[in-house]
Amino acid sequence: MKDDIIRMSIQLFEQKGFSSTSIQHITQALNVTKGTFYYYFSSKEALLMDIHQYYIDDLLLRQQEIIKSEGSFTEQLTRIVEMLIFDIGRQGSYARVYFREMRHLSEDHAVIVKEKRRLFRIRVEEIIEQGQAIGEFKVGLVPKLTAFAILGVTNWSYEWFDSDGDITSKQLATQYTAFILQGIQS
Amino acid sequence: MKDDIIRMSIQLFEQKGFSSTSIQHITQALNVTKGTFYYYFSSKEALLMDIHQYYIDDLLLRQQEIIKSEGSFTEQLTRIVEMLIFDIGRQGSYARVYFREMRHLSEDHAVIVKEKRRLFRIRVEEIIEQGQAIGEFKVGLVPKLTAFAILGVTNWSYEWFDSDGDITSKQLATQYTAFILQGIQS
Numbered sequence: 001m002k003d004d005i006i007r008m009s010i011q012l013f014e015q016k017g018f019s020s021t022s023i024q025h026i027t028q029a030l031n032v033t034k035g036t037f038y039y040y041f042s043s044k045e046a047l048l049m050d051i052h053q054y055y056i057d058d059l060l061l062r063q064q065e066i067i068k069s070e071g072s073f074t075e076q077l078t079r080i081v082e083m084l085i086f087d088i089g090r091q092g093s094y095a096r097v098y099f100r101e102m103r104h105l106s107e108d109h110a111v112i113v114k115e116k117r118r119l120f121r122i123r124v125e126e127i128i129e130q131g132q133a134i135g136e137f138k139v140g141l142v143p144k145l146t147a148f149a150i151l152g153v154t155n156w157s158y159e160w161f162d163s164d165g166d167i168t169s170k171q172l173a174t175q176y177t178a179f180i181l182q183g184i185q186s
Numbered sequence: 187m188k189d190d191i192i193r194m195s196i197q198l199f200e201q202k203g204f205s206s207t208s209i210q211h212i213t214q215a216l217n218v219t220k221g222t223f224y225y226y227f228s229s230k231e232a233l234l235m236d237i238h239q240y241y242i243d244d245l246l247l248r249q250q251e252i253i254k255s256e257g258s259f260t261e262q263l264t265r266i267v268e269m270l271i272f273d274i275g276r277q278g279s280y281a282r283v284y285f286r287e288m289r290h291l292s293e294d295h296a297v298i299v300k301e302k303r304r305l306f307r308i309r310v311e312e313i314i315e316q317g318q319a320i321g322e323f324k325v326g327l328v329p330k331l332t333a334f335a336i337l338g339v340t341n342w343s344y345e346w347f348d349s350d351g352d353i354t355s356k357q358l359a360t361q362y363t364a365f366i367l368q369g370i371q372s
Contacts, residue, residue, distance in 0.1 A: 015289075017203075017204075017205055017289060017290065018203075018205075019203055019204075019205030019206050020205050099345075100286055103203060104203065140364075141361070141365075142353075142357075142361055144353075145353065145357075145358060145361045145362070146361070146365065148342065148343065148346060148347075149339045149342075149361075149362060149365050151342065152338045152339040152340070152341070152342025152343065153335045153338040153339055153342075154338070155338070155342060156334065156335075156337065156338025156339075156341060156342050157334065157338065159285075160334060161334075167328075167330075167331065171328075171331075172331060175327070175328055175331045175332070175335075176331070176335060178326075179327075179332065179335050179369040179370070180369065182368055182369045182370075183364075183365040183366065183368045183369040184365070184368075
């Protein structure tokens with residue numbers, strides 16, 4: 001049931017926006033009582049925080065595994081880009097709620113999510129720095145700006161990419177990793 | 187006064203979101219009556235549409251001038267990327283409202299804005315195609331995906347770039363045009 005609430009709320013948040021979706025909209029769409037909702041979540045904001053935490057924690061965990069795998073820095077970066085694009089292809093609504101609705105988190109919650117997002121970006125920066133140090137990547141790049149550029153290419157696809165359309169996630173990942181690597185490899 | 191209403195509403199929409207900002211919030215912040223608001227805008231949604239129209243019309247006009255200038259395709263692309271980054275540096279709040287709140291436009295209005303956004307992207311695609319045809323850009327690129335990648339790198343900066351921080355718009359534009367051109371030039 002908790003998963004059903006999350007799934008339905010993501011659908012409604014995407015269509016109507018977080019502010020215009022009430023707990024009643026969610027419970028009515030699922031045909032359950034408000035009591036059911038409050039059994040799992042103390043508020044609509046707590047539900048939004050759950051969505052954000054789940055999304056970023058899952059990404060951080062998989063990113064950590066990629067880094068631990070000790071492939072070349074090029075391989076690590078490629079796998080991170082693929083992971084982000086496949087996720088957007090598979091669960092675009094989730095990604096859109098994650099990116100668009102963060103400002104509706106409470107101050108305390110937003111700080112936690114921002115710190116985790118920052119960690120994700122810092123790890124990309126570190127891959128770039130290490131790749132530069134051993135000559136895999138161009139030395140002229142500013143790692144911070146390059147990390148943002150890479151995340152821009154991938155994250156922006158949540159705005160337009162529809163994996164049911166004429167482009168598959170695989171094609172998109174192939175083009176984008178090639179584009180990014182040509183921009184940074186020595 | 188119309189400009190004051192737009193300026194204040196952008197500030198409030200950015201802080202609180204479009205849905206959570208009422209016309210009363212806007213008029214109170216400006217210390218004017220609701221009548222003043224309705225003299226210029228028939229509704230809050232009409233105001234949002236004005237913001238969207240102004241933003242995209244202005245970009246389309248300047249993009250057209252760049253294309254008419256008949257520089258090389260590399261130069262045209264460079265100037266478009268610079269334009270987008272300088273705009274985000276100069277008027278970040280405007281950009282954030284433009285990107286985040288589009289789903290609050292009415293169906294009829296959203297269609298108009300989407301069509302204009304599409305035109306902006308199509309023109310970038312055309313520059314890439316023409317550059318490919320004369321050997322300026324790599325032939326292996328899919329123009330549509332490459333246009334989205336370029337717009338991703340630049341547009342994503344509205345999420346994080348603060349031109350008052352330690353990076354100037356000029357530095358960002360220089361790094362990003364280099365990054366993009368290395369990804370696409372033959």
